[in-house]
Each structure stands twice: as structure tokens, then as C-alpha cells.
Amino acid sequence: MRNILALFIAIGGLWAVEETGKVVSVSEDGLAQVLTPKGETVARRLHEGDRKVGWAGRFVRYEVVVEGAETRARGVVSADPEELRQAAEVTEALRRETVDKGRLVTRMPNELMPNMALWDQDGRLVMKKDFLGHPLALNFIFTSCRSARMCPASSACMKRLGDELAKMSSVGGVRLLTITFDPTTDTPGVLRAYADGYGIDSARHRFLTGDSGQIKDLMRHYGIQTLRDDGTIVHNAALIVISPEGRIAYRSEGPSFDAEDVARRLQALAGTAGTKEK
Secondary structure (H helix, E strand, O other), X not given: OOOEOOOOEEEOOEXXXXXXXXXXXXXXXXXXXXXXXXXXXXXXXXXXXXXXXXXXXXXXXXXXXXXXXXXXXXXXXXXXXHHHXXXXXXXXXXXXXXXXXXXXXXXXXXXEOOOOEEEOOXXXXXXXXXXXXXXXXXXXXXXXXXXXXXXXXXXXXXXXXXXXXXXXXXXXXXXXXXXXXOOOOOOHHHHHHHHHHOOOOOOOEEEEEOOHHHHHHHHHHOOOOEEEEOOEEEEOOEEEEEOOOXXXXXXXXXXXXXXXXXXXXXXXXXXXXXXXXX
16 A cells, blocks of 8 residues: 655645545544554545545545645545455456447346446445345436536436435335546545535435446446546436336436436335325
8 A cells, every 4th residue: 555656746836645544533623633554643634525424444545735834635535455356346347248248338228237336425335235125216427517407407306306205205215326427526525515515315315436447337338428528528417217126217318307207216116106204
């Protein structure tokens, strides 16, 4: 495990360097005490989203940014060896599966959802098996999207979907899932701040990030295409509903969708159609 890279990079007056270590504690104001592989304890200020992730006790990797007397940790991600091993296994297997499928990659209704191993907005590694047994609706976004009609509209619809589900009884097992296709920027802490900004119920709705190669393959399997243009990401959008058995049950093209209709579909998959809380 690396401690500090020898190469320093000047970025707009800031000096950035990569560092790994175990987060010993995080104070209320976001000052983390990190134990480095050399046995040194260093202080690193966490950004708002990372303060809520719960990195204490975890091995992490981040970029140190020094500005004046302030030393910050930017882009905190897991560096836990076992988590990285599990994620790498899934990434490699999915890559082989994607190559084997050739042009027929996009999964159609009634096909099984692909495997995955990504980190959520609480910094926890989650896998496909963690969602089986529950109806699921998922979409793809990136947090820095500048088009109000794309990712922000999609996130607003997911928020409304969560609110609709909250009105229904016996759908506590229904899960919502958003995967970023800009994992370099959208670390768990960034996703946590983004979800909080929309008032998302994180108990039901998970935001995932991780290996860029794995995410690219997941996008191909779910029929999501991107193109980098003029400093942003141009892309299509869709909402995919998945059955408790892990099979694709419904697909709505475009960033926006009818939250009430999708909630009813999820309710039916949960076996509770027609029941609402009074």
C-alpha cells in the first residue's frame, strides 16, 4: 500500500499528492486523524460529504490538497484490501462477459441484471446479492451535469419516486439505486452531499461509485451511452425496474418518468398492489 507518491502536481495554486492510511477518528468539524503506513498520525480536513460517510476505522485513499495552513483530503475512497479484491474480481468477470456478448450486450426484459461490486454514499461495498429479494429501480447520472433536463431532472424524479413509495404500506423492501458514470469525480462523499441536497431517503436509495471500467460495462449492459463533449458528458438516460428475482421487468427511456406509475409497478412486484397508508 502506498503512502505518498513522489510526484507533486500543481493545480491552480494548490499542491496535491496521493496518500493512504487508516482513519482513526473524525471530529465534528471534519478534522480526521489518519494513521499512515509509516506509523505517523496526520491531520486531514474532510469535505462536508465525507464527514457524513463514516470513514472512521477504515483504510482509505485520497488526494491531499494544501492551501495555506489548511490540509484537506479530497476524493476519499476505500483502500481496504479485501474490498478492493472483491471489486476487482467482479470487474474482471464482468469485462469477460461483456466481451463475450459482443454487440448483443444490452440486456432485454426478463434477462438477469449483471453483477456489480461498488461503493455507496456511506462508503460501504455493495454487490448484486445485496439487492436480490427486493424490487429495484435504478438509473445513471453524474453529479456535475449542467443540463437541467437530464441528470437533475432524473434525480428529481427519483426523489418523487421515493416519496410515492413512502406513502405505500408494505413496500419497505423496495430499493432505489443510482450509479454515477463519472466515478473519478463522484466519490462516496460527493454522492452523499448530492443525495442530501435532494433530500433523498438514504435508507431506501443508494448512490454507487467505483471502478470506472466496471461502470462502463454496467452502462453497456443497461443500454446507457456517453460521449465527452465540450467539457461535459453527453448521454442518454433510462430508468430500469428489476424484479426481486433480479430480472429486468420494465424500462422507461429518457431522464424523466412518471413516479406514480413506477411506484405502482414496484408495488406490484412487491406483491402489495393497491395498498396505501391512510
